[in-house]
Amino acid sequence: MSVSVYIPTPFRHLVGNRASVHARGANVMEALSDLDTQFPGFNAQLMDAQGHLARHINVYVNQVEIENLQGAATPLNDGDEIAVIPALAGGAGPTVMTPEMVDRYSRHLIMPQVGSAGQRKIIESSALIIGAGGLGSPVALYLALAGIGKIGIVDFDVVDRSNLQRQILHVTDSIGIPKVDSAKARLNAHNPNVEVVTHEEPITSDNAFEIIGQYDYVINGADNFATRYLVNDACYLLKKPLIDGSILMFDGQATTYLPGKGCYRCLYPAPPPPGMVPSCAEAGVLGAMCATIGSIQATEVLKLILGVGEPLVNRLLLYDALSLEFRVVKVRRDPECPLCGDNPTISELIDYEVFCGAPIPHREAPFGG
Amino acid sequence: MAITVRIPQPLRGLTGNLSTVDASGADLSGCISNLEATYPGMQQRLMDETGQIRRFVNIYVNGDDVRFLDGLGTALKDGDEVSIVPAVAGGS
Numbered sequence: 001m002s003v004s005v006y007i008p009t010p011f012r013h014l015v016g017n018r019a020s021v022h023a024r025g026a027n028v029m030e031a032l033s034d035l036d037t038q039f040p041g042f043n044a045q046l047m048d049a050q051g052h053l054a055r056h057i058n059v060y061v062n063q064v065e066i067e068n069l070q071g072a073a074t075p076l077n078d079g080d081e082i083a084v085i086p087a088l089a090g091g092a093g094p095t096v097m098t099p100e101m102v103d104r105y106s107r108h109l110i111m112p113q114v115g116s117a118g119q120r121k122i123i124e125s126s127a128l129i130i131g132a133g134g135l136g137s138p139v140a141l142y143l144a145l146a147g148i149g150k151i152g153i154v155d156f157d158v159v160d161r162s163n164l165q166r167q168i169l170h171v172t173d174s175i176g177i178p179k180v181d182s183a184k185a186r187l188n189a190h191n192p193n194v195e196v197v198t199h200e201e202p203i204t205s206d207n208a209f210e211i212i213g214q215y216d217y218v219i220n221g222a223d224n225f226a227t228r229y230l231v232n233d234a235c236y237l238l239k240k241p242l243i244d245g246s247i248l249m250f251d252g253q254a255t256t257y258l259p260g261k262g263c264y265r266c267l268y269p270a271p272p273p274p275g276m277v278p279s280c281a282e283a284g285v286l287g288a289m290c291a292t293i294g295s296i297q298a299t300e301v302l303k304l305i306l307g308v309g310e311p312l313v314n315r316l317l318l319y320d321a322l323s324l325e326f327r328v329v330k331v332r333r334d335p336e337c338p339l340c341g342d343n344p345t346i347s348e349l350i351d352y353e354v355f356c357g358a359p360i361p362h363r364e365a366p367f368g369g
Numbered sequence: 370m371a372i373t374v375r376i377p378q379p380l381r382g383l384t385g386n387l388s389t390v391d392a393s394g395a396d397l398s399g400c401i402s403n404l405e406a407t408y409p410g411m412q413q414r415l416m417d418e419t420g421q422i423r424r425f426v427n428i429y430v431n432g433d434d435v436r437f438l439d440g441l442g443t444a445l446k447d448g449d450e451v452s453i454v455p456a457v458a459g460g461s
Contacts, residue, residue: 133461
């Protein structure tokens with residue numbers, strides 16, 4: 001019988017840092033022995049001196065603890081899923097889905113591409129969203145609904161009435177309160193299982209590493225070029241996947257950067273001079289555009305977490321809402337790129353306000369003025 | 370020689386709001402000159418003072434970035450599709 005075995009974080013170093021491995025055996029004990037053959041030392045973590053499962057280890061077959069089945073002799077069928085869950089004292093424990101979660105995520109759980117192993121990966125993942133605005137709103141909402149364990153939100157701004165035409169994280173009663181607080185309340189109202197961490201400050205060269213370093217995935221919903229180059233550079237230097245999106249009027253763009261496979265600088269080596277490309281504040285944006293591009297960004301994050309499908313890597317998706325056309329052009333890693341090229345010259349964060357000739361917006365000048 | 374050129378929103382003021390226009394030219398440079406003749410101002414939006422493609426504007430021929438082809442010298446033929454894609458920072 002071939003079964004999949006979910007490996008919790010504390011044991012992953014034993015299995016090549018994988019979250020799931022395959023094992024063979026007619027029952028649980030045989031499968032665990034097979035794992036020990038594949039990954040010597042594995043059973044030493046699970047068994048006591050008598051060769052019994054240690055008491056701080058729970059083993060589940062298809063989400064049922066084996067003490068409720070036939071213990072180590074529990075028979076296995078092809079395709080069964082075993083989970084090995086150690087009790088941990090405090091901190092981020094192993095993910096055991098509560099009945100509430102099983103109910104909540106049932107439409108995920110029934111899909112073979114997600115299942116309980118995939119849902120646990122989602123729950124154990126974290127994502128940082130740059131900007132709780134037009135793009136950040138749908139991204140944050142869909143990731144929270146999907147059950148991402150920790151969502152960080154960076155935004156220094158307060159909710160303005162003019163945001164409400166498109167920023168679905170905020171409501172009329174939120175006007176005047178910090179966007180991160182409005183976002184946290186809305187996200188937790190949708191899914192109280194999600195830990196929402198608020199970073200109420202502009203992201204800058206001084207704090208970018210410290211903030212981005214806390215998360216697995218970064219989603220860009222920034223509204224200015226300086227922040228986009230900053231986030232790009234920080235993500236590459238920290239080896240974090242960056243899921244990028246931008247919108248203007250009726251146009252949208254989206255792409256995913258995986259470290260070493262091209263970056264924002266490969267796509268656009270330099271920003272436009274100030275005033276050359278208008279911002280949403282200057283040219284406007286159709287509110288519903290945010291949902292299209294933001295939803296694609298959220299989908300990309302979930303695909304990366306689940307390891308399914310083809311990520312939007314080395315491809316730039318162009319969305320023209322007026323003609324209702326989606327097109328894809330190629331993104332290549334540029335060997336000449338100063339950040340991720342063959343002879344990089346950027347090895348630390350630079351002054352992005354100088355690079356872009358425009359300030360990073362902050363509370364006193366939210367549009368960079 | 371008919372080449373289809375896709376015009377991004379910020380440049381449609383020059384094309385009477387057309388999202389695609391026809392142009393001709395044996396290479397990209399010729400195509401831009403032809404666009405400039407029909408839609409004055411286009412060349413200045415796409416190229417800098419030194420005659421190079423602006424670094425925040427990408428031009429694709431059949432989905433390939435011309436920076437990785439022959440730049441302005443990229444050869445064009447009947448039926449090719451040229452896409453102009455400027456960097457856009459909007460997210461809020």
